[in-house]
Amino acid sequence: MAALKFLPWYDWLALLWFFGLWLGYARFSGSTQQATLLQTTNRYRRYWMEQATARDPRVLDGIIVQGLSSSPSFFASTTIIIIGGLLALLGATDKASEFVREIPFAVRTSVLVFDLKVMLLTGIFVYAFFRFTWSMRQYTFAALVIGSMPDPADFSAGKFDRKHFADRAGKMLGMAAETFNGGVRAYYMSFAATAWFFSSLAFAVATAAVVLVLYAREFRSEVLHVLRD
Structure with a gap:
């Protein structure tokens, strides 16, 4: 109730705009029929796993999975x-809010509103942490699937279905990459949330700009064109 009382209506509008664009874009990118960067790389993951079924030993595949899992580990x-720094900032909001007030073009707000802005950033990074750690575990599961693949000779003899193993391992790797992508997307959105310290208008504009950058990289990037050719 205190937040409803002390937070201006235009700040609530900017918050709705922020979460609406974030969730809307996430749903759009996950359900669209257009080729995205993630969908395109998933095809390569499937090709990779198909090659892995014919490779023995699969040391190279294990090294690649370990390398891929290092990125979410680093981000986690x-x-x-970052979360520790933000929690420490909540314990010194008086000095921090005074510092922000001295920034040119920054809107002067109460300590309560400043705390809400810091809590928003903290929540974003907590969400990102859960995404990164889950991605790490998924890469571990993918390594188990690859390690459990039968001998290539057994595939050639028809004892096991090569397509079944390749599809399952490729799908597991794709799930891990998608989870990691969600954490990176949260990092992008945190930059938009930082603009809220200046004004609600800057917050709304930064949110739209970040979503446009995400769209350009996932749907219109040169990397995507190279992978599709």
Whole structure:
């Protein structure tokens, strides 16, 4: 109730705009029929796993999975540090809010509103942490699937279905990549949330700009064109 009382209506509108664009874009990118960067790379993951069924030993595949899992591990560790810094900031909001008031073009707000803005950033990074750690576990599961693949000779003899194993391992790797992508997307959105410290208008504009950047990279990037050719 205190937040409803002290937070201006235009800040609530900017918050609705922020979460609406974030959730809307996530749903759009996950359900669209257009080729996205993630969908295109998933095809390569499927090709990779098909090659893995014919490879023995599969040391190279294990090394690649380990390398892929290092990225969410790094981001998870970094996110913990950021969350710790934001929680420490909540304990010194008086000095921090005074510092923000001295920034040119920054709107002067109460300490309560400043706390809400810091809590928003903290919540975003907590969400990102859960995404990164779950991605790490999914890469572990994918490594187990790859390690459990039968001998290539058994595939050739028809004892096991090569397509079944390749599809399952490729899908597991795609799920891990999608989860990691969600955490990285949260990092992008945190930059938009930072603009709220200046004004609600800057917050709304930054949100739209970040979503446009995400769209350009996932749907219109040169990397996507190269992978599709």
